[in-house]
Amino acid sequence: MAEPTTKHAGADDIVDDMKSLSLGTSSHIYKNIMLVVKLGDASLVYLTRELIQWMLTNFPKITIYLQDVFDGSKELDAKELIADCKTRHERLQYWSVGSIKEVHENIDLVITLGGDGTVLFVAGLFQMKAPPIMSFALGSLGFLTTFNFENFKKDLKTVLNGENRLNVRMRLFCKHFTRKPNSVDEETGETVYTYEVAREYHVLNEATIDRGPCPYLSDIEIYGDGTLFTEAQGDGVIIATPTGSTAYSLSAGGSLVHPRVNAIAITPICPNTLSFRPIILPEDMVLQIKVPVTARGTAWVCLDGKVNFELAKGDYVIMAASPFPIQTVESSAAQYIHSIRRTLNWNRRMPQKSFSDILSPKNKVKYDDCQRAKLPIDVVDKIED
Structure with a gap:
């Protein structure tokens, strides 16, 4: 028997803050640029150097913030770079994960050199309000990386002059509650439990709730706006954003959802029934994912492939549309169509021919x-x- 649940107290405020996401244009002039480079590939250091040199030379009013791992890098050679650009060394600053809280208010634009994982890393850094992200495709996937580095001078000139198109991508706000014994009822002798907030996170792609190392089927209760939706038994479920619909959710059989369609997608992972099909829910619905106290095992939650934690018996997570979406700079209005055709070869087949x-x-x-x-x-x- 499912335990009675109540709607999370802060859910209404979250929904009210998340009313309208749309594709728009921006005329903002960017002055403080943060660079995030995929590490582990030496060739990207020289591409980064080329990018920095061009920006410092052609846009004398901007300041560049670079990862601190490049501070003192012989390959980057910041001193020579500054000298070649004939500019002040103060225009090249460094950031670290620990200093994001101090510098994030100054950042106007983030430029990534890498793949979709690099963009997800940036989204994880900016858990609250995030600056727009311009991503160059230098990785293995390309749903979020929309610009080719070969054309960086032309594209950056357009963006840095304030002529750009922004796609506002919905995020999910996830709040983890743990069940704690609080006291003992004097009349019944039963333990009285309370719930404490363990962690909060804003997700760009998806939250995966699965059985983890547990050998049993996962037993998960899914509530929508306080009402029991279903009890999912299988390997788990994926709660995805429209952006995340082309990631793990797609591999598990979920539907593609355009990033400008504000919705929440639930996709089962190897369900132990024939009737549990993927479903797309409205953006203003508040979900509660709970492991019942009667379950045989626990569950594990993974947020954007970065944050992992155990969902013990009686624990639950609240998920709702985040009031802090992610803005990505788009290369064209048809960028999404080009991405699914290029990356997925969506609905392509050999054309029929005459015999x-x-x-x-x-x-x-x-x-x-x-x-x-x-x-x-x-x-x-x-x-x-």
């Missing part, structure tokens, strides 16, 4: 003559001309 292609030359001539005889005279004349 005339495999005829011998002699029979091909006969076939062509036969086809011409079926056409009106004026059409045949045009073909012969």
Whole structure:
């Protein structure tokens, strides 16, 4: 029997803050630029150097914030770079994960050199209000990385001059509650439990709730706006944003959702029923994912592939649309269509052809003559001309 639950007290405020996400344009002039480079590839250091040199030379009013791992890098050679640009060394600053809280208010734009994982890393850094992200495709995936580095001078000139198109991407706000014994009821002798907030996180792609190392089927209760939706038994469920619909959710059989369609997608992972199908819910619904106290095992939660924690028996997570979306700079209005065609080869197949292609030359001539005889005279004349 499912335990009675109540709607999270802060859910209404979250929903009220998340009313309208849309594609828009920005005329903002960016002055403080943060660079986030995928680490582990030496060639990216030299691409980063080329990018910094061009920006410092052509945009004298901007300041660049670079990862602190490049401070003192021989490959980057910041001193020579500053000298070649004939500029002040104060225009090249460094940031670290620990200093994000101090510098994030100054950042106007984030430029990433890497793949989709680099963009997710940036989204994790900016858990509250986040600056727009311009991403160059230098990784293995390309749903979020929309610009080619070969054209960086042209594209950056457009963006840094304030002529850019922004796609506002919905995030999910996840709040983890743990069940704690508080006291003992004097009349019944039963333990009275209370719930404490263990952690909060804003997710760009998805939250995955699965059985983790537990050998049993996961047993998860899903509530929508305080009402029991279903009890999911299987390997787990994925709660995805429209942006995350092209990630793990897609691999598990979930639907593609355009990033400008504000919604929450629930996709089961290997359910132990034939009727548990993926479902898309409205953005203003508040979800509660709970492990019942009667479950045989615990569950594990993974947020954007970065944050992992155990969901013990009786624990739950609240998920709702975040009031802090992520803005990405788009290369074109048709960027999403190009991405799914290029990256997924969406709905591509070999076109049907006439069997005339495999005829011998002699029979091909006969076939062509036969086809011409079926056409009106004026059409045949045009073909012969």
